Amino acid sequence: MPEKIIESFNVKRLDILDEQGNADASLMPSLAGDDIKKIYEQFILLRTFDARALNLQREGRLGTYASVLGQEASQIGSARAFEKSDWIFPSFREMGVSITMGYPMDMLFQYWSGDERGIRTPDDLNIFPVCVPVGTQILHAAGAGMAIKYRKERKAAGVYFGDGGTSEGDFHEGFNMAGVFKLPVVFICQNNQWAISVPREKQTASKTLAQKAFAYGFEGIQVDGNDIFAVYRATKDALDRARNGEGPTFIECFTFRMSDHTTADDSSRYRNTEEVEDWKQKDPLLRLKRFMEKQGLWTAEFHKQTEDRAMKLVDEAVKKAESVTHPDPKDMFIYTYEKPTPRLIKEMTDL
DSSP, X not given: OOOOOOOOOOOXXXXXXXXXXXXXXXTOOOOOHHHHHHHXXXXXXXXXXXXXXXXXXXXTSSOSOOOOTTOHHHHHHHHTTSOTTSEEEOOSSOHHHHHHTTOOHHHHHHHHTTOGGGGSOOXXXXXXXXXXXXXXXXXXXXXXXXXXXXXXXXOOEEEEEEGGGGGSXXXXXXXXXHHHHTOOEEEEEEEOSEETTEEGGGTOSSSOSGGGGGGGTSEEEEEETTOHHHHHHHXXXXXXXXXXXXXXXXXXXXXXXXXXXXXXXXXXGTSOHHHHHHHHTTOHHHHHHHHHHHTTOOOHHHHHHHHHHHXXXXXXXXXXXXXXXXXXXXXHHHTTSSSOOHHHHHXXXXX
């Protein structure tokens, strides 16, 4: 019998900025000093938002909240590569993506307080509502990619999910469709090592998550998810390929969830302190600060001004969110179906 030739693959790993703030100049994306300072400002704003959300939840002013701490580079770096005309499909932890792309923070606070009007996306953004079911947004993104291709638009769809999402059937179905039809979709997995209490090694026997893309006929790449420049470059390159009709890309951002899965979780019950402390040394904000210091872009005065501005913006967002008139309880009946059913009408009347 003739020898069978099986196509081989090689998972690339992209690292640009190390933990000491040293960057590989040959791989650095084209970013001016003002761009890098803006990225730092977005980091501080996101951390300020995140810390405030946690405090508000503890005070009973927000519901269950999923912290972004430790994953900021994966979110800000990728979001900065997208255009507002692209279609974004978040999970429940992409506050950094939304804020970076211009989503009003007061509306995010409004949503996490339990008012779903907060995810009525502004007309100038194509960000879909927060997706709590694990993995279902992957199918939505594939469908959007198909629509973009039908319309022959120079756009792309981007979808975010965690390492746990790769264990869902929706992940494989979405990847298969994207690969077969060469859809303009960028799949971004924030591999934060834990899907609630389940470690990454119990999600899959694959050495990387990125390699799963090759089974569906397109490229997968692993990047240091705490390296803002690597994430930005990988996403930008993937978007260029998508817009040029070269099909999808899967980006595995190798990062770590510094906080609990949500405020309803206690990660100390399943993670050891040494692991968390080790990842603290890889803090994405700390390495960016070190890089900026070496480039003469960071000063204590700049940092103080950035912090003060972020605090002011978050204060204003909280005040605005909490001043919104409460929703009418009837809305839960009116917007369930196109037309209220007899049962809903009775329940609304009883209420």
